Structures are given as C-alpha cells and as structure tokens.
Amino acid sequence: KELSAHEKVVAIGEMGLDYHWDKSPKDIQKEVFRKQIALAKEVNLPIIIHNRDATEDVVTILKEEGAEAVGGIMHCFTGSAEVARECMKMNFYLSFGGPVTFKNAKKPKEVVKEIPNDRLLIETDCPFLTPHPFRGKRNEPSYVKYVAEQIAELKEMNFEEIASITTENAKRLFRIN
Structure with a gap:
C-alpha cells in the first residue's frame, strides 16, 4: 500500500491465478488474489491480471470482488470472445x-x-x-x-x-x- 502512493505507480499487478505450473495451492492463490484486488480498490488503481489455465476462477473472483470499480488489463489475453465481453463489462482492457x-x-x-x-x-x-x-x-x-x-x-x-x-x-x- 505504501509503495502504491508513489507518483510513478499507475497500476497494481501483475496479479491473478496460474494453474499451469501447479507450484502454489489454488486456495492460497485465490486468497492472495482477492487481497490484491481489495488493495487496488483501496488505493484506486487499475489492476493487471495474469491468467494461465484459470479463466473461470479469474472471472468469478473479479466479479465477486467488484474489480470493475478499478478495471484494468487482461494481460496477454487468450480467452474466447465470450470471456472478452465479460471482462470488458467489468471495465477491463484486453492486451x-x-x-x-x-x-x-x-x-x-x-x-x-x-x-x-x-x-x-x-x-x-x-x-x-x-x-x-x-x-x-x-x-x-x-x-x-x-x-x-x-x-x-x-x-x-x-x-x-x-x-x-x-x-x-x-x-x-x-x-x-
């Protein structure tokens, strides 16, 4: 939070879920992801989303945590057009x-x-x-x-x-x- 106050900080991230390598337990990834979204909302900065093999959970958590309040970027987007539409409704850009x-x-x-x-x-x-x-x-x-x-x-x-x-x-x- 302290670091995000610097004038050159323009977003929070890269954050999200990565189920590809299976090096971190999914429940811990989800918990930390939710906390990072909360921080971004608290400091009013957009978020940069990392998603690897976890699209359904990423979109669900973004919705549940009200991430549309700050929006952000779906980093290296590879999802479907349907997922793209869902993300754009939540104030996200697709990169x-x-x-x-x-x-x-x-x-x-x-x-x-x-x-x-x-x-x-x-x-x-x-x-x-x-x-x-x-x-x-x-x-x-x-x-x-x-x-x-x-x-x-x-x-x-x-x-x-x-x-x-x-x-x-x-x-x-x-x-x-």
Whole structure:
C-alpha cells in the first residue's frame, strides 16, 4: 500500500491465478488474489491480471470482488470472445502479445476483430511470448511492432492508427497525460 502512493505507480499487478505450473495451492492463490484486488480498490488503481489455465476462477473472483470499480488489463489475453465481453463489462482492457501473430492462433485473432478499439492494448511480455518471425527467441520490447502490425491487418487499419489507438488507451487507463 505504501509503495502504491508513489507518483510513478499507475497500476497494481501483475496479479491473478496460474494453474499451469501447479507450484502454489489454488486456495492460497485465490486468497492472495482477492487481497490484491481489495488493495487496488483501496488505493484506486487499475489492476493487471495474469491468467494461465484459470479463466473461470479469474472471472468469478473479479466479479465477486467488484474489480470493475478499478478495471484494468487482461494481460496477454487468450480467452474466447465470450470471456472478452465479460471482462470488458467489468471495465477491463484486453492486451494482446506475440501469440496473436502465430499462424495457428485462431481464437485471439477472432477476438481482436470483434473487440472495440477503445478496449485494445498491445504488449511484449518480455522475455516470453515472442511474436513471429522471432518465435522461439527471447522477446524484447522492440518486437511489439509486430503485434501492432498483425492487429492492424486483422482490423483492416494501418499500423499508425493501431499505434495511436493503443497509446491513447494506455494513457486513459493509467491516467497519464
């Protein structure tokens, strides 16, 4: 809480649930997640959500804890269009990374086409989830342009429009002028 008062802190996170590696008991993950949401609400900062193989529980907890009060980002979103709609109703932006550039990534590409531009963000998730054509190598921030290019193509827009839209969305979410 004390650290969140610093002027450069614009969000709380990354927080959420990760059932992929099974290194932390699910009940403890859920308890800590709920406490982190409560903290974000107390300090009135948006939250960055990590979700790996835990979509149903993440969405349920966000609803139960009233996370729409602060909203935030669904980091590296890979869920369905239905889940995307649920998250947007709770005041969340959807952020897409390298996987949207993968040839076999049908679901994220469909979601990108469907969601409104004012809920769209892009990211690198460095050092992971490297976009095509660098897949398999260490990711780096400069590769975010490949994500933007893919999204521009999917939305039938140009790169500059997507760059501008996602920049403005991030400024609005993080209250940056």
